[in-house]
Amino acid sequence: MKKTIILLFFIAISGISRAQQPIDSLYLWVNFQKENIVIDIPKDYFTLRTIVPKLPRFVAVRKLNILVPPLPQKDLLLQTFHNYLTKTTEPADNYQRLDWLRVMALYLYFNQERDQVFLSEMRKILEDWKQLTTAGPLITEIGYIEQWLMLKYE
Numbered sequence: 001m002k003k004t005i006i007l008l009f010f011i012a013i014s015g016i017s018r019a020q021q022p023i024d025s026l027y028l029w030v031n032f033q034k035e036n037i038v039i040d041i042p043k044d045y046f047t048l049r050t051i052v053p054k055l056p057r058f059v060a061v062r063k064l065n066i067l068v069p070p071l072p073q074k075d076l077l078l079q080t081f082h083n084y085l086t087k088t089t090e091p092a093d094n095y096q097r098l099d100w101l102r103v104m105a106l107y108l109y110f111n112q113e114r115d116q117v118f119l120s121e122m123r124k125i126l127e128d129w130k131q132l133t134t135a136g137p138l139i140t141e142i143g144y145i146e147q148w149l150m151l152k153y154e
Contacts, residue, residue: 023080023081023084023103023106026071026072026077026080026106027042027066027068027069027071028040028041028106030101030102030103030105030106032098032101032102032140032141032144034140035058036058036059036060036144037058037059037060037105037144037148038059038060038061038062039059039060039061039062039105039106039109040061040062040064041061041062041063041064042063042064042065042066042067042068043063043064043065043066044067044068044070045068045071046063053109053112055109056147056148056151058144058147059105059109059144059148061109074110077110078107078110078111081103081104081106081107081110081111082107082118084100084103085100085103085104085107085122088100089125093134094134094135094137094138097129097135097138098138098141101138101141101142101145104122104145105144105145105148108145108148108149108152114152114153116153119149119152119153122149123146123149126142126145126146126149129142130142
């Protein structure tokens with residue numbers, strides 16, 4: 001009986017963390033909470049030379065103490081995010097939109113440069129989503145990403 005309960009607990013936990021991991025091959029998680037965005041990054045992805053970018057007040061980063069494979073080089077990582085964001089601009093449902101928003105949060109965190117054309121395209125996508133009646137449950141999450149995009153413009 002105890003083993004069954006423990007097994008069910010671990011299955012539930014893995015399902016929750018899986019839901020917040022938008023790209024399976026990367027060990028990065030994004031969780032939209034009521035008042036902020038929390039990005040979970042394994043501690044191994046930080047080095048002594050890692051510079052954490054200036055973040056909006058509504059974004060927090062947590063370092064996780066777990067063993068993971070190495071993170072791809074920054075160029076490859078950003079290209080992975082860019083490809084995901086440009087290929088899935090019209091998600092079928094809110095679950096896919098939420099994954100898209102999570103990847104966008106990761107892109108904004110890791111990309112320190114200002115690609116105005118790309119950012120304005122992403123902002124247009126968010127504007128279009130806000131007009132959809134089905135995207136109503138994601139208005140807060142969309143708002144956080146929009147605010148972060150606007151800060152990138154400054």
